[in-house]
Amino acid sequence: MSPLTDQIRALIAARQLAPGARLPPERTLAAELGVSRSRLRETMQQLISHGLIVSRRGGGNFVAPGSAExxxxxxxxxxxxxxxxxxxxxxxxxxxxxxxxxxxxxxxxxxxxxxxxxxxxxxxxxxxxxxxxxxxxxxxxxxxxxxxxxxxxxxxxxxxxxxxxxxxxxxxxxxxxxxxxxxxxxxxxxxxxxxxxxxxxxxxxxxxxxxxxxxxxxxxxxxxxxxxxxxxxxxxxxxxxxxxxxxxxx
CATH class of the missing domain: 1.20.120.530 (GntR ligand-binding domain-like)
Structure with a gap:
């Protein structure tokens, strides 16, 4: 996990986003975290592979329900x-x-x-x-x-x-x-x-x-x-x- 993944996880915890909750849009989230959208997309893929985030085509990214981590x-x-x-x-x-x-x-x-x-x-x-x-x-x-x-x-x-x-x-x-x-x-x-x-x-x-x-x-x-x-x-x-x-x- 990279420092950016820790930032995203901290954001989820700070906003008390429950499993199934939608994350902010990519442009908004990238601006909040101070990173490029390409870097954010790469990190999101890591979180998806770890089972922490679920991506829905056309619907955005969501907090995964009941992850092992x-x-x-x-x-x-x-x-x-x-x-x-x-x-x-x-x-x-x-x-x-x-x-x-x-x-x-x-x-x-x-x-x-x-x-x-x-x-x-x-x-x-x-x-x-x-x-x-x-x-x-x-x-x-x-x-x-x-x-x-x-x-x-x-x-x-x-x-x-x-x-x-x-x-x-x-x-x-x-x-x-x-x-x-x-x-x-x-x-x-x-x-x-x-x-x-x-x-x-x-x-x-x-x-x-x-x-x-x-x-x-x-x-x-x-x-x-x-x-x-x-x-x-x-x-x-x-x-x-x-x-x-x-x-x-x-």
Missing amino acids: RALEQAMQPLQPLAQAEGGYWQDVMEIRKSLEADAAYHAALRADDLDRQRLQAALAAVCAGASDPETQSRADAAFHMAIAEASHNLVLRQVISGLFDLMRVSIAESLSKLHLLPDTVEKLNHQHQAIAGAILAGRADDARQAATDHLCFVEDSLRRIETETARARRAGALRNKLPQGKQPA
């Missing part, structure tokens, strides 16, 4: 408050990411077509270009992993990862903001992304799975290291505050 998003909604309130939730997210994304990379290496490869290369370039800014890189990082899911051509896998997208986006943003504190970590992440993409583009399925697994294990290990060092610094600070003046350790 909508049901999955509703199932994920109770997790959003927990994800925002519970600091350690990233460990649960990381467990499911390691399972899903390793399989997605494996199947993408076997099934990616020319368009998938172009999108993956563009996503890789974007994630490397945004390395200096955690917020920009978090969006690009999520888009990179979604490009791999798209290239897997596994409809169930793609739908599950897409349904988890918002939760993963929170996880990725939180993780990258912490990882940027470690020296050389951004460069290592870029090399890992390049290894994943390179294996997929070369059709090396086993290597792609391993590269994705190595990448997520590195992220998990780094986050645990940060948590350990943060806890140690917190304990040291608490100790200094309790010691009488003149008796603080050198």
Whole structure:
């Protein structure tokens, strides 16, 4: 899914368009979103292929009734408050990411077509270009992993990862903001992304799975290291505050 698809989905949610409701005409919608009509048509085709939009000849585009993705998003909604309130939730997210994304990379290496490869290369370039800014890189990082899911051509896998997208986006943003504190970590992440993409583009399925697994294990290990060092610094600070003046350790 592209950022434009997220905009359209947000518009549907903001206007509370129920299944079966008609979307604004193409010209109106393109103007509201600030995009060309050709780009909007291309994105609409993606939404139609995902079962989110139904197109009726001569009648326009409509919100699809009872889509699988909508049901999955509703199932994920109770997790959003927990994800925002519970600091350690990233460990649960990381467990499911390691399972899903390793399989997605494996199947993408076997099934990616020319368009998938172009999108993956563009996503890789974007994630490397945004390395200096955690917020920009978090969006690009999520888009990179979604490009791999798209290239897997596994409809169930793609739908599950897409349904988890918002939760993963929170996880990725939180993780990258912490990882940027470690020296050389951004460069290592870029090399890992390049290894994943390179294996997929070369059709090396086993290597792609391993590269994705190595990448997520590195992220998990780094986050645990940060948590350990943060806890140690917190304990040291608490100790200094309790010691009488003149008796603080050198």
